[in-house]
Amino acid sequence: MSNQPIGIFDSGIGGLTVATQVRKYCPGEEIIYFGDTARVPYGTKSARIVCQFSYQNTRFLLQFRPKLVVIACHTASCLATDYLKQEFPSLVLVDVLKPSVEKALNHTRSGRIGVIGTTATINSKRYQMSLESANNSIRVYATACPLFVPLVExxxxxxxxxxxxxxxxxxPLKQKKVDTVILACTHYPLLRKVIAGVLGDGVRLIDPSEEVAAQVAAHLRRGAANRSSVGRGRLRLYFSDCSPRLKKVVRLFLGQTKVTIKELKPDFLPEVFNV
Amino acid sequence: MSNQPIGIFDSGIGGLTVATQVRKYCPGEEIIYFGDTARVPYGTKSARIVCQFSYQNTRFLLQFRPKLVVIACHTASCLATDYLKQEFPSLVLVDVLKPSVEKALNHTRSGRIGVIGTTATINSKRYQMSLESANNSIRVYATACPLFVPLVExxxxxxxxxxxxxxxxxxPLKQKKVDTVILACTHYPLLRKVIAGVLGDGVRLIDPSEEVAAQVAAHLRRGAANRSSVGRGRLRLYFSDCSPRLKKVVRLFLGQTKVTIKELKPDFLPEVFNV
Structure with missing residues (x-):
């Protein structure tokens, strides 16, 4: 088990912020990253289709026999985690919801927490329910920011x-005087400066990618499942579509000048729709 | 043949501007509209994936045995028309590129034409080549406007x-003193007021949806393929994903208060990716 890779999937390239942290926390591990760039974004779509895409992405990763799979996308974490747990009961799944919520609860002093994310994430009310059920004196103010992802891209x-x-x-979050805001979308940390500029210095911005990585590391330690080989593990990137701009955006996220990407060759043309 | 429907596909809901015009020009015709809302947008993706999605969309429409298929999406028209013609040699395909180009050439006085569209449309250079090959004294200035679609949505x-x-x-288009600008994306007519405000009254904005409809009507007349039944034909809408916001946006495009939408029930979970 220990030499098997860690799988990470995301709706596109945003989850690379999580992959970067996992590499930092678990430098010896092999990582397989899958970005569903052919069908990105997820945040404007229905729960049903996000479940279906997440299922397919997990199936894609399973061919590498991963020791665990990270759902790096907040929309998929909110809408599809329960479904994936049911479909893959023996698979270890780490989502980004729980670490975000824990970190926000640790940081807030006023108990007034903001959540910003995609329309699907906010409409799912998963963040709101998780925060409030952990501590019923917490007040949560959630706002969808649909233009943030296209702005970053x-x-x-x-x-x-x-x-x-x-x-x-x-x-609205400023008016409600929140002291903590969860950046519940992998793209949003790239807008940190602008978001902080609007909210002011007194507001703590929560990017859970580090906590997700810490959780992955803790899981491996507990199960004595760290990779035994010496040296740095590889990060292998797979995308369902490679547009001409992909490399540029991947570099923006990974901060590397040289990036090698595997382009998938889909040899299928399935019947996707039926009445 | 004459009583068979007209098929229209688009990456999402934008093509409803075309469907509306086709209904106006051919009121007796049955129309099947397919919007690929599960995988929208196309304009940020590669030619290969746009060809593949367009192929699947056409296959979906073929089950209704359409007498012709309209490619309402400019990105698909630019990237996938040749591929679809090759894959479906006996199918009558109407794309939005040719009518846009003809209309722009008819309108320009200065010979300086602007084209705005998605990144994929502009990078394909199809508009630029079509305009210049029709008249080599024409100067074309093309600009991608990636944030326009999310703004409209x-x-x-x-x-x-x-x-x-x-x-x-x-x-850049203003600086080049264009007198005609092709709105080479079905979403852009909804931004007409803002675009006209920036470019000024002297610039003619070309929305080809009316010309596409006129071309469909002419084709049916030529082939004596008009529907023989009396009365208004139905417009049936199919979408690959029905998000909670879909109805609202469909209404924005159709200008109708009551909209009935068929939600597709995909009973499939194909293996989409292989290494």
Whole structure:
């Protein structure tokens, strides 16, 4: 078991922030990353389709016989974790919801917590319910920020437009005087400067990728499942679609100048729809 | 043949602007509309995946035995029309590229034409090549506007943010003093007011949906393929995903208060990826 890789899937490239932290916490581990760039984004879609895509992504990773699978995407974590647990009962699944909630609860002083994410994440109410059920004196204010992902993918992470959009989306959280805000989407940490600029210095921004990695490391330690080989493990990237811009955006996330990407060759043309 | 429906596919809901015009030009015809909302958008993805999705969408429509299929999506029209013609040689395909180009050539006085569309549409250079090969004295200036689609889907079609984004994207076209701009994406007509505000009254905006409908009507007349039944034909809508917001956005496009949508029940979980 110990020499098997860690699988990570995401709706696209945002989950690379999680992959980077997992590499830092578990440098000896082999990592297989799968980004569903052919069908990205998930955050505007229904729970049913997010479950279906997440199932397929997990099946893709299972061919590498991973010792655990990380659901790096907040939308999939909120909408599909229960479904995946039911479909793959013997698979160890780590999602990003629990570490985000724990970190936010540890940090808040006022008990007023904001959550920002995709429309599907916010509408699922999973963050809201998890925070409130952990501590019923907590007040949660949740806001969807649908333009944040396209802003990051356009590379407009700190200009006049991104500041204006952030100030519109974040106004309700500012009015509610939250002291902690969960960045419940893997793209949002790239807008950290703009978000912090709107919310002010007194508000703590929670990016759970580090805690997710810490949880993965703890799980491996508990199960004595660390890879035995010496040296740094590989990070292998797979994407369901490789657009001309993919490498550029992957570099933005990994901060590396040289990136090698495996392009999948789908040899199938399935009947996807039936009436 | 004459009583068979007209098929229309699009990456999502934008193609409903085309469907509306086809209904106006051919009121007696039955129309089957398929929007690939599960995998939308196409405009940020590769030619290979857009061809594959377009193939599947066409296969979906073929079960209704359509007398012709309209490719309402500009990205699919630019990237996948040749591929679809090769895969379905006996199928009549109408794309949105040719009518857009003809209309722009008819309207320009200065010979300086702008094209705005998704990243994939602009990178394909299909519009640029079609305009220039029709008349080599034409100068074409093409710009991708990746944030326009998410702006429309967010419903921000006329606010300070949309005006600012439009002014950034359209600055190069303004500087080049184009007199005609092709709106080469089905979402962009909804931003017409903002786009016109930036470019000024002297610039003609080309939305080809009416010309596409006219071309469909002409094709049916030529082949004496009009539906013989009396009365208004139905418009049936199919979507690969029905998010909670879908009805709202469909209404925005169709301008109808009551909309009935068929949700597809996919009973499949294909193996989408292999290494």
């Amino acid at each position: 356009e590379g407009w992470i700190d200009n006049q437009v991104s500041r204006e959009i952030a100030s519109i989306y974040l106004r | 967010e419903g921000w079609i006329d606010n300070q943010v949309s005006r600012e984004i439009a002014s950034i994207y359209l600055r």
